[in-house]
Amino acid sequence: MTNSPTGARLTSTHVVPDRPLASLADDVRAGLLTRPRWLSPKYFYDDHGSALFEAICATPEYYPSRSEAALLAAHGRTIIEASSPEHILELGSGSSRKTRHLLDACDVLNRPCRYWPFDVSAQMMLDAGAELVADYDWLTVHALIGDYTGGLSTVPLPEDGRRLIVFLGGTLGNFEPADALAMLEQIAALMRDDDRLLLGIDRVKDTATLEAAYDDAQGVTADFNRNVLRVLNRELEADFPVEAYRHRALFDRDNARIEMRLTADYAHRVRLAALDTAIDIDAGEEIVTEFSHKFTPDTLRALLNAAGLAMDRHFEADGGAYSLVLARRA
Structure with a gap:
């Protein structure tokens, strides 16, 4: 892969919400x-x-983070091969710690992409982005600073190239059911036919x-x-x-x-x-x-279908403790 100067590979943009956000x-x-x-x-x-x-x-009791990371490590290559992304947009990226499993898969498969983390914490994203471009000499990071719950229509993604939208951490479960559906509908509206959504979901247990x-x-x-x-x-x-x-x-x-x-x-x-x-x-x-x-396979599938999405791949942790789902527009 071609090397490029680190400074040129880490940029940022403030994303203006497309609707008023409560203070x-x-x-x-x-x-x-x-x-x-x-x-x-x-x-x-x-x-x-x-x-x-x-x-x-890092606590012994908090299984969701470990389960999700293990699924990403085990199935990262399959996810990248199936989605073939030229751009990875991550909603609520935080420190991008688990996203490294996907970037590792891109590296092994020689499939460079551009990473678009989207979060309210500018400093956390920029710090994480600096580490990422130092560790992956082919990677370009463009941090999107803002609140993704304010809408996705103003996200400045390029029109060309396949996109993988990543929404991890079981975060969708923090939304009320109607708001979770609305969030998935916004994601579906952003997607083209060759785009994919990677969704992390905690399960009923x-x-x-x-x-x-x-x-x-x-x-x-x-x-x-x-x-x-x-x-x-x-x-x-x-x-x-x-x-x-x-x-x-x-x-x-x-x-x-x-x-x-x-x-x-x-x-x-x-x-x-x-x-x-x-x-x-x-x-x-x-x-x-x-x-x-928390979700069952049936309630998860029903929610995706209601949002105009269809499940392509379903990766489950042992005992069905956690799910990673790769979805497309229905």
Whole structure:
């Protein structure tokens, strides 16, 4: 493969959302000032929260990250051969750690491509991109800085060349069902007939395994959950007593989802100075911070079909613990 200067192979673009995005203040007004109380999980991920999530992925209980990485390592070549991408667009790329399995496959197969990571964390992407272009002398990285939940119609992808859209981490499960369908419909609208979607999805399994994955013995996930209160304290000049909230993770089998909650140890008043308001929290009152929906093969296939997508390949971890799906437009 042809070498090129590293600096010329790492660029970035800010992506403007194609529809208005709720601000932190908007979401707090909508979810926290009324009962039942909730917060969007996207506010977990400040710099400290992102570091905590990387630590969660290393805990013994958190199987999704390991399962997905193992599937990518085992089937990366098959995925690249089947999709033959000239461009890889990754939604929510983070540190691009697991994406290296796909880039390794491109390297072995002598199929250079351009990588388009898309995330809100500019510094994380640029740091990861610098490492990637140093490690793969054929690779060009163009970081897309923005919130992909603001729409995909303004993503500046080239019109020529096959694209592989990558959406890993079981992230689709963090969307409410209607929003998950809408997200897949947007992806389908972006795809041409020769494009493919690689989707990582967590599966329904026994309650103990699921709840342990979201409530590790070291307490890393608990700290990650409480970090959203630190974000509110900093960004909205709030005074949540962070350590007075207990982390809870429960699997709701009827809705096939993990629910992460913060439970107040005692009654207290919280002042949110930036919003010029205060809220009274009762002892034992809960704030829902995340839903993580899990899927069966049937519910996954039904969701893809509803979005106008069809399953090409299905790679499963042992016991059906996790799925990687390669999909095309139906």
